[in-house]
Amino acid sequence: MSTLLHIDTISKRFRGLVAVDRVSCEVAQGEIFAVIGPNGAGKTTLFNMIAGALSPNEGAITFAGERIDALRPDEVCRRGIARTFQIVRPFPALTVEENVLVGALLRNSDVARATATAQDVLRRLDLFDKRTQVAKSLTLPDRKRLEVARALATSPRLLLLDEVMAGLRPTETDRMVAILRELNAAGLTILLIEHVMRAVMALANRVLVLHHGAPIALGKPADVTRDPAVVESYLGAEAL
Amino acid sequence: MIARLTANVSARSWALIAALLVALLAAPHFANDYLLTILILILYLAYTGQAWNIMMGFAGQLSLGHAIYVGLGAYTAAALYVHFGIGPWIGLLVAIPVAMACGAIIGFLAFRFGVAGVYFAILTIAFAEFARIGFDHISYTGGSGGFFLPVAQYTQNDLWNLRGRPIMFYYVILALTIAAFLFCHALLRSRIGYFWFAIREDEQAARALGIDTFRYKMAAVMISAGMTAVAGVFFAFYYNNLFPEQVFHISRSIELILAPIIGGIGTLFGPAIGAFVLTSLSETMTELLHAFGFDFPGAKQVFYGVCLLIVVVALPDGIWPWVKRRLRLERRA
Amino acid sequence: MPFEIYLNVAVSGLLTGLVYGLMALGLSVIFGVVRVVNFAHGEMMTIAMYLAIVLFQALKLDPLIMMVPIAGALFALGYVMQAGLINPFVDRPEHSQFMLLVAIAIIMVNVLLLVFGPDARSVQTSYAFDSFAFGPIIVDATKLYAGCAAIIVAAALFAFFKFSFVGKAIRACADNYTGALVVGLNVKRLYALTFGIGAACVGAAGSMLTLIIDVTPPLGPQYTLLAFVIVITGGLGSMPGALLGGVLIGMTEALAGLLFTPSAKSMFAFAILVLVLLFRPQGILGKRTA
Numbered sequence: 066m067s068t069l070l071h072i073d074t075i076s077k078r079f080r081g082l083v084a085v086d087r088v089s090c091e092v093a094q095g096e097i098f099a100v101i102g103p104n105g106a107g108k109t110t111l112f113n114m115i116a117g118a119l120s121p122n123e124g125a126i127t128f129a130g131e132r133i134d135a136l137r138p139d140e141v142c143r144r145g146i147a148r149t150f151q152i153v154r155p156f157p158a159l160t161v162e163e164n165v166l167v168g169a170l171l172r173n174s175d176v177a178r179a180t181a182t183a184q185d186v187l188r189r190l191d192l193f194d195k196r197t198q199v200a201k202s203l204t205l206p207d208r209k210r211l212e213v214a215r216a217l218a219t220s221p222r223l224l225l226l227d228e229v230m231a232g233l234r235p236t237e238t239d240r241m242v243a244i245l246r247e248l249n250a251a252g253l254t255i256l257l258i259e260h261v262m263r264a265v266m267a268l269a270n271r272v273l274v275l276h277h278g279a280p281i282a283l284g285k286p287a288d289v290t291r292d293p294a295v296v297e298s299y300l301g302a303e304a305l
Numbered sequence: 306m307i308a309r310l311t312a313n314v315s316a317r318s319w320a321l322i323a324a325l326l327v328a329l330l331a332a333p334h335f336a337n338d339y340l341l342t343i344l345i346l347i348l349y350l351a352y353t354g355q356a357w358n359i360m361m362g363f364a365g366q367l368s369l370g371h372a373i374y375v376g377l378g379a380y381t382a383a384a385l386y387v388h389f390g391i392g393p394w395i396g397l398l399v400a401i402p403v404a405m406a407c408g409a410i411i412g413f414l415a416f417r418f419g420v421a422g423v424y425f426a427i428l429t430i431a432f433a434e435f436a437r438i439g440f441d442h443i444s445y446t447g448g449s450g451g452f453f454l455p456v457a458q459y460t461q462n463d464l465w466n467l468r469g470r471p472i473m474f475y476y477v478i479l480a481l482t483i484a485a486f487l488f489c490h491a492l493l494r495s496r497i498g499y500f501w502f503a504i505r506e507d508e509q510a511a512r513a514l515g516i517d518t519f520r521y522k523m524a525a526v527m528i529s530a531g532m533t534a535v536a537g538v539f540f541a542f543y544y545n546n547l548f549p550e551q552v553f554h555i556s557r558s559i560e561l562i563l564a565p566i567i568g569g570i571g572t573l574f575g576p577a578i579g580a581f582v583l584t585s586l587s588e589t590m591t592e593l594l595h596a597f598g599f600d601f602p603g604a605k606q607v608f609y610g611v612c613l614l615i616v617v618v619a620l621p622d623g624i625w626p627w628v629k630r631r632l633r634l635e636r637r638a
Numbered sequence: 639m640p641f642e643i644y645l646n647v648a649v650s651g652l653l654t655g656l657v658y659g660l661m662a663l664g665l666s667v668i669f670g671v672v673r674v675v676n677f678a679h680g681e682m683m684t685i686a687m688y689l690a691i692v693l694f695q696a697l698k699l700d701p702l703i704m705m706v707p708i709a710g711a712l713f714a715l716g717y718v719m720q721a722g723l724i725n726p727f728v729d730r731p732e733h734s735q736f737m738l739l740v741a742i743a744i745i746m747v748n749v750l751l752l753v754f755g756p757d758a759r760s761v762q763t764s765y766a767f768d769s770f771a772f773g774p775i776i777v778d779a780t781k782l783y784a785g786c787a788a789i790i791v792a793a794a795l796f797a798f799f800k801f802s803f804v805g806k807a808i809r810a811c812a813d814n815y816t817g818a819l820v821v822g823l824n825v826k827r828l829y830a831l832t833f834g835i836g837a838a839c840v841g842a843a844g845s846m847l848t849l850i851i852d853v854t855p856p857l858g859p860q861y862t863l864l865a866f867v868i869v870i871t872g873g874l875g876s877m878p879g880a881l882l883g884g885v886l887i888g889m890t891e892a893l894a895g896l897l898f899t900p901s902a903k904s905m906f907a908f909a910i911l912v913l914v915l916l917f918r919p920q921g922i923l924g925k926r927t928a
Contacts, residue, residue: 367732601752
């Protein structure tokens with residue numbers, strides 16, 4: 066499989082605090098790649114750098130052969146990387162359908178065709194029945210799915226999910242895992258930050274573990290969760 | 306596209322719109338000159354309110370210095386007429402780009418440098434004040450003494466030069482207001498409209514969806530400025546005199562925004578409803594006071610202030626959304 | 639022009655600027671703590687000025703003495719405004735709050751217009767035409783007294799915020815709203831208190847200003863704008879910044895009035911505002927919010 070996203074020794078400092086410390090990895094096309102680690106490990110900062118919200122102090126990020134670390138967030142999205150936010154940000158006054166429509170309008174300037182695309186996405190994410198509901202009236206699990214749907218409507222090649230399972234009950238988590246598996250089977254590459262190990266083990270092909278901004282393990286989920294450094298810093302012996 | 310414009314409109318709404326249109330078209334035949342002046346004022350405020358609404362209600366940028374665009378449009382067209390004899394319809398073609406350029410400057414400065422929210426509002430005030438004081442010193446357009454368009458008794462209405470009786474101005478402003486409606490209606494349902502809503506709701510999330518927010522905010526500012534300039538041209542030819550102190554004053558800017566705020570920001574009919582309610586109530590109040598022998602300068606403004614206060618506190622979305630719920634008009638407008 | 643004239647004008651501007659600074663201090667305190675943009679600030683000061691004039695005409699008491707009760711009256715006004723009207727708006731979107739205060743400002747200006755009419759009013763104290771000479775500099779007595787009074791009040795305010803318990807509680811609210819709640823501070827009441835304090839500053843500044851300029855109702859919106867220019871230039875949320883901004887604007891206005899036409903002097907204030915908003919939005923002494 067070819068490499069879709071290549072992160073080459075990137076670092077990010079905030080006035081003396083090293084948030085991300087020389088991280089490198091490659092995400093292959095069609096892969097599901099997870100980034101885990103304790104809070105404050107630099108995971109979201111890493112995401113923000115990929116998505117263009119922050120720029121790295123050192124290193125390079127390459128997507129489909131093109132350097133993207135100096136691009137703005139909207140430019141990054143247009144290149145084919147869509148992201149969700151850790152604390153979901155739906156457009157509160159717009160309906161579910163309109164929220165996703167905004168995403169779909171990126172690739173489709175015709176509103177009618179974009180609406181059709183949006184409705185397709187809503188069906189896949191199981192939100193079609195709620196499409197006329199106003200976003201601010203949704204429950205948290207629905208909002209999470211809306212966030213994913215909206216990002217998906219931009220027809221990305223790579224989807225960045227930031228703790229999309231947080232706050233979901235186990236049944237909802239399983240539902241989301243099933244949806245993500247389907248999307249991945251259809252060709253979508255997924256890079257996700259997660260704390261919910263149940264989801265990580267079920268989904269990820271490979272896992273990167275960060276601690277204090279630096280990588281401490283990279284590999285298959287089963288191997289990484291047995292790594293003593295990982296156990297000590299993050300999982301604890303009971304997790305195994 | 307027409308099909309999409311007319312979709313989602315219930316029969317009830319159609320009936321109301323048709324009735325309203327008939328009433329507006331027939332009004333001059335039943336109204337005396339005074340009432341006609343009031344109607345013209347209402348339509349003028351509805352039009353400018355709609356133009357302002359694009360920046361605020363659609364794209365979420367609070368402009369408190371919108372009078373600058375009225376003034377630039379007015380002075381440009383007036384200067385062309387007085388100095389070169391160029392009629393207002395041609396003058397429009399110059400006035401609109403001038404206002405759009407001004408909007409582009411303000412927008413560029415604001416958006417490139419990250420001036421947002423309240424700071425943006427203050428920036429717009431500063432520019433309007435700058436124009437007010439600046440035009441006081443431009444003798445080419447009359448300076449602080451005022452700029453006057455030649456007025457004479459006309460036996461017939463001259464539509465080309467906009468010289469004539471109030472009835473002609475009424476139909477002109479009515480046509481402008483209807484055109485503004487259709488324009489905004491189309492915008493709201495287009496890609497740019499949805500992008501504007503997204504930017505208004507959450508600019509960062511909008512960027513994450515690939516929207517070039519700088520470009521669309523600039524578009525909102527420039528379209529709003531251009532539309533407002535047309536009102537300025539109308540203003541110049543209707544009132545026939547321009548004073549920087551009045552035209553660019555902050556009270557003009559605030560008057561301009563009262564109608565859309567009271568009527569409903571971000572809605573299609575809000576500005577018109579607000580203009581109607583505000584003007585008819587205030588004129589009624591003034592007439593009542595006159596009838597009792599009172600003449601209070603400033604009473605009308607206090608009334609405006611109180612209306613604004615009540616709406617902001619009790620009906621933050623404006624009157625129109627509340628009315629819509631009451632009348633159960635199923636439509637996103 | 640001889641250098642002395644520039645110096646005199648600059649000093650005059652500096653003293654007036656101190657009073658402006660005190661007014662802007664009130665705005666800075668209000669915005670820094672309650673995070674509400676008080677668009678009725680200048681209008682409140684105009685109310686204070688009219689109060690001073692009415693009291694002077696009725697009781698023949700010097701505005702500088704009247705400063706205390708007038709500040710008290712404005713404190714009450716500010717407290718009631720915040721507690722009664724503005725507090726519910728703290729969580730509402732920015733433009734909503736802004737509009738609320740615009741509405742209040744409109745009502746204030748026009749009620750003043752209704753009550754007092756559009757003609758200019760002023761206060762003529764016994765020392766209105768006195769002046770002091772410091773070497774080549776000649777200073778109006780009124781401006782000197784006003785400027786000194788402004789410094790004294792500002793110093794008292796600094797001391798209050800630094801040393802008193804209530805002052806520290808207010809600073810806590812400004813730093814961290816939720817934290818203050820958690821610690822048990824009655825934030826809504828402290829907000830009202832803060833607005834009252836800000837209004838009191840404006841009241842004091844208004845009393846002082848009657849010595850220097852004439853009052854008309856349209857002064858309200860002009861001074862609101864001026865207060866914003868000063869606070870943004872000096873640094874939002876920075877108390878010394880407000881005073882510094884006031885002095886800067888006061889001197890710029892005075893010198894611009896001398897070098898160019900007097901009517902153009904506010905253009906300079908606006909030019910400064912635009913430059914600050916673009917290049918240093920946190921103001922000269924403001925803290926850059928991350």
